[in-house]
């Protein structure tokens with residue numbers, strides 16, 4: 423992996439904030455693609471250490487700069503961990519803005535993938551995921567960087 427991409431893929435703070443900073447003066451927007459209750463994929467259940475039959479809250483978004491999708495993200499939270507968190511009300515506000523304000527937020531190891539997003543047909547160089555926890559709340563955040571981002575920021579192909 424190139425150093426330029428490593429900085430994006432290995433970053434452990436808010437990707438939303440990094441995209442806003444790197445994208446200025448472009449306008450940042452979260453486009454909500456899907457948000458519902460459902461079941462996790464098998465690999466998602468494994469990453470969260472839950473049974474695949476458990477109900478989860480699923481959210482898929484495109485993180486856009488000037489309406490160009492730079493990242494597609496799918497977040498999966500076990501329903502049982504959600505007590506009291508009104509995440510369905512987030513709408514087109516960034517999950518990251520809320521998450522990174524939570525005290526004592528912990529991020530697990532980042533897994534990297536060279537495959538495209540398994541949930542959206544959107545080609546790009548790298549994907550990554552990690553579990554974020556605060557208290558009993560857990561969410562698996564999966565983010566795939568897209569070719570439009572590489573083009574707009576003149577990043578190497580990989």
Ligand SMILES: C=C(O[C@@H]1C=C(C(=O)O)C=C[C@H]1O)C(=O)O
Pocket residue numbers: 435436437438439452481482483485493495496497515516517518519521563564565
């Ligand atoms: C976890 C973050 O939140 C981002 C925002 C998301 C959303 O609004 O659904 C989803 C995943 C992340 O790319 C972050 O900013 O790092």
